[in-house]
Amino acid sequence: MTEPSPATLLDRHPGLDPDFAALLEQVRTSGAAPLSALTPAEARARVRAGGGACAPGPALATVVDDPGRGGEPPIRRYLPAHARPDLVLVWFHGGGWTVGDLDYLDPFCRLLAERLHCEVRSVDYRLAPEHPFPAAVEDAERAVRGCAGRSVIVAGDSAGGNLAAVVAQRLCRDLEIRGQLLVYPVVDHDFTRESYRTRVGLVLGVDEMEFLFRTYGPADRSDPAVSPLRAADLTGLPPAVVVAAGHDPLHDEDVAYAEALSSAGVRVQLLRFPSLVHGFLRYTAVVPAAARATEEVLAAAALMAAR
Template identity: 40%
Template sequence: MGATAREAHPPVNPLMRAILGLFAAPRINMREDYEKVRRAQRALSWVPRDPERIFDQSVTAHGGHQIPLRIFLPRTASRKGVLLFFHGGGWTIGDIDTYAGTCRTMADLTGQVVCSVDYRLAPEHPYPAGLEDCLEVAETILGHPELAEVDGPEDITLIGDSAGGNLAAAVTLALRARGSALPAAQILLYPVTQWDHDPRTSPFPSVAEYGTGLRLTAAEVSDYVAMYQPDPELRSSPLVSPLLADDLSGLPRTLILTAEYDLLRDEGEAFGAALRAAGTPVRVERVDGALHGFIALPRISRHVGTAYDVINDFLDGGMTQTRELGSPSAGTRR
């Protein structure tokens, strides 16, 4: 724990960076090109429908619109309960179609039912639209567990990746504030936990170290945040930046999985440290050698295998970390 930031977070050597750079997405202007990215994702992510294991439902929001859901049944059901999934994509791209393969893998590798939420996207529907949709679905299922064919909230786990991890964390904070039923647990995969991803001002070394030339760039995350919450003065809200919440106590037990070569790594691990300091049970694991978004890789990927080994142990109650991680800088600037 006494290691310097440089020792705790060693840089990628030039050869490794060159190799990882082969996986980097070309830099585009997300504020202008998000619709093109959406179309490209849909074209590349087709998954054949299996009416025996994949089917659609919806929840009617208080505002009257329908919130689509997609249910994925595992090939072999080995665990009771439901994983309520919020997809990533910077609150701007991604949907239940582009994440269908990921959710099918999730159901099969956990042996548990997965319910994916097709929340409204920015910039057409900026904050709090997407969060409200996720919160409404969570409250509906937690308040009426019979709809999910489970006994109660103790059988429901929230899970999300990247911006979806942010939404899962925000939903639990909102549920606690309302006095609503809480899920048994939450699983946050390389989550966004705070708003500042400018390498010049971010308190986290991983933003400067891995924010260019890799799978996700600091500029892209900054674009996503700006589209999701256009008002800079409101980005420090705990429902946008959960790391900045004044009180993180009384939340469900939490698993945070980060990726070694990801600019979001340090803020995810800092959120884990903040949860622990507040008395919330938390387990933080880092997937070595992984890039941002690794959960969407084919199931034969070793990074996916590593992640699900940890996820399954957590779902079975395992809270012991495989190793101690260095302390990231505290992201407390508002």
């Protein structure tokens, strides 16, 4: 009698993009240690090595690293030719507040600058565990306050989306924040949601997120500066584009945040990509569906900038 074949990722996760399934299967069979078993240095090296799966961004008139002044964190400035002077987008990279750097999504920052015709400032905020919470939030606030006098879009992916959402809540009454672009952001810490229970064995899971929250080090994970979905009042926040990946444990909290913003009277565009996984912006060179989704995100960001 023939033994049944072991279930594949596509068997366990119907609707998962086949290209992503093939990549994740390669990772599974490679014997690579889980993120939670790595030191911060090892995790950062692994993430840097994965940057080649992202298609290169366009050449721009100016791309320069600024070491930061007056207590502001270091940034990378992206300036297209004929950049509009009134608008700046401040970008916070992902990586669970623990990994990632200015190169993490350099191609996407270039695309944002080109499509929005504005300066993009990517923030090299301090990372945990060397600099635990609230260091990243403090750096994010300083970076946005450094744009005073101009209209600002705050933006980021994953933990960077968390920082963008937090900054929007904390600064929208002090500065002119035109909008927020939140790409599969961390907005809560509830691991009992259905997407945490069913989107296992992919990029993120409970073990990885528990490791990242523990490394980030907040004493109270329900603090809105950690879990912006827990904020008591979301009224008056700037318009938002919220991006949710269907095969992401964060999917349900991202949808919940979009719904909470909408219920508070905030204009929200929820972009859902059912077949994609967490982190898809970094796979545009090898996953066509990720490249197409990235174009949709850019179009939504450009529309926000034009309003």
